[in-house]
Amino acid sequence: MLDLQSIREAIQPINAQVVEEARQRQLQLTKPAGSLGRLEEIALQLAGITGQVKPPRLQKAVVVMAADHGVTAEGVSAYPAEVTPQMVLNFLAGGAAINALSKQAQAEVVVVDIGVASELSDQRLISRKIRWGTANMARGAAMTHEEALQAIAVGYEIVTRLAESGTNVVATGEMGIGNTTAASALTAALLGRDVAEVTGRGTGINDQQLAQKIRIIEQALATNQPDRSDPLDVLAKVGGLEIAGLVGVILGAAERKMAVVIDGFISGAAALVAVTYCPTSRDYLFAGHISVERGHRLIVEALALEPLLDLHLRLGEGTGAVLAFHLLDAALATHNGMSTFGEAGVSEKEG
Numbered sequence: 001m002l003d004l005q006s007i008r009e010a011i012q013p014i015n016a017q018v019v020e021e022a023r024q025r026q027l028q029l030t031k032p033a034g035s036l037g038r039l040e041e042i043a044l045q046l047a048g049i050t051g052q053v054k055p056p057r058l059q060k061a062v063v064v065m066a067a068d069h070g071v072t073a074e075g076v077s078a079y080p081a082e083v084t085p086q087m088v089l090n091f092l093a094g095g096a097a098i099n100a101l102s103k104q105a106q107a108e109v110v111v112v113d114i115g116v117a118s119e120l121s122d123q124r125l126i127s128r129k130i131r132w133g134t135a136n137m138a139r140g141a142a143m144t145h146e147e148a149l150q151a152i153a154v155g156y157e158i159v160t161r162l163a164e165s166g167t168n169v170v171a172t173g174e175m176g177i178g179n180t181t182a183a184s185a186l187t188a189a190l191l192g193r194d195v196a197e198v199t200g201r202g203t204g205i206n207d208q209q210l211a212q213k214i215r216i217i218e219q220a221l222a223t224n225q226p227d228r229s230d231p232l233d234v235l236a237k238v239g240g241l242e243i244a245g246l247v248g249v250i251l252g253a254a255e256r257k258m259a260v261v262i263d264g265f266i267s268g269a270a271a272l273v274a275v276t277y278c279p280t281s282r283d284y285l286f287a288g289h290i291s292v293e294r295g296h297r298l299i300v301e302a303l304a305l306e307p308l309l310d311l312h313l314r315l316g317e318g319t320g321a322v323l324a325f326h327l328l329d330a331a332l333a334t335h336n337g338m339s340t341f342g343e344a345g346v347s348e349k350e351g
């Protein structure tokens with residue numbers, strides 16, 4: 001069984017000394033100080049994460065965790081649950097948005113069955129099914145504490161293996177019809193917010209379905225009484241297997257001093273669980289984008305993250321995070337590749 005407490009204790013803050021040295025380097029580059037704005041901040045954070053003033057070239061991967069949700073029986077999504085396994089096959093065939101964007105960003109796509117409610121077998125799929133979908137959270141706990149921990153262990157092991165083969169930045173991705181319901185329930189519980197404030201239309205439900213989704217989440221919280229001070233209890237009772245897997249990816253990456261780019265609302269809910277459990281892990285996170293899904297804004301505010309992109313995305317799969325990889329590459333291209341005033345013979349600021 002995964003020893004989560006020792007992982008939490010092993011996660012170190014990023015290297016403040018190296019951040020300072022990287023800041024000094026930025027001041028020497030041939031541009032007005034601060035003029036590359038957030039690209040400079042990204043470079044500094046990557047320096048602190050990697051412990052190198054000039055961080056190495058990014059080797060990128062997106063981990064797409066797929067799982068089903070028992071709560072779909074309550075009519076909370078615009079699409080049927082069978083879309084989850086169908087999209088897994090689409091990921092493997094290379095036909096989804098995450099495939100197209102990852103190809104363009106030169107990121108490896110790692111697809112994981114952590115709890116899809118049907119038989120899936122394919123050599124390219126990492127088959128680590130914990131159970132056939134969660135139970136219906138409106139009637140009881142989505143999963144046991146042990147299952148949540150097993151799912152966290154899967155994410156932790158996968159990111160550890162990626163690190164060992166040279167990946168140094170990972171994006172969080174997910175697929176699971178019904179998972180905006182789980183993400184809203186987690187957000188309401190962990191941030192102590194009203195369900196209506198953190199619940200949106202997901203794949204595109206109408207007003208009547210949205211009212212039903214809010215009622216169901218309220219019922220799930222009333223039935224399960226998740227303990228806000230215990231993020232793992234909240235995760236098990238009203239979370240999802242793919243969300244738990246991503247918690248493991250985030251904690252494992254932070255322990256290994258790897259950067260993590262968080263995608264939208266569902267990934268954000270996983271980050272909220274991870275950072276509530278281990279506040280230091282936040283140092284390793286970038287918010288790839290701000291999702292249209294209401295509730296995501298509250299998550300990024302609570303985590304004090306500033307999303308890199310605002311493209312009105314509401315897809316998930318890791319798409320917004322992989323798009324943000326281009327900005328991390330750009331930050332390092334300038335930080336590592338530009339000449340200093342001295343090297344280029346350019347005059348520095350007067351006075």
Ligand SMILES: Cc1cc2ncn([C@H]3O[C@H](COP(=O)(O)O)[C@@H](O)[C@H]3O)c2cc1C
Binds near residue numbers: 087202317
């Ligand atoms: C074809 C298709 C591809 C997707 N890729 C990601 N999602 C996204 O939509 C789902 C969450 O929305 P809800 O809670 O409303 O079901 C997740 O699977 C998420 O990854 C998709 C959804 C669909 C239909």
Ligand SMILES: O=C(O)c1cccnc1
Binds near residue numbers: 180203263266315316
């Ligand atoms: O922001 C997300 O991650 C999201 C939003 C809607 C549907 N699926 C995912």
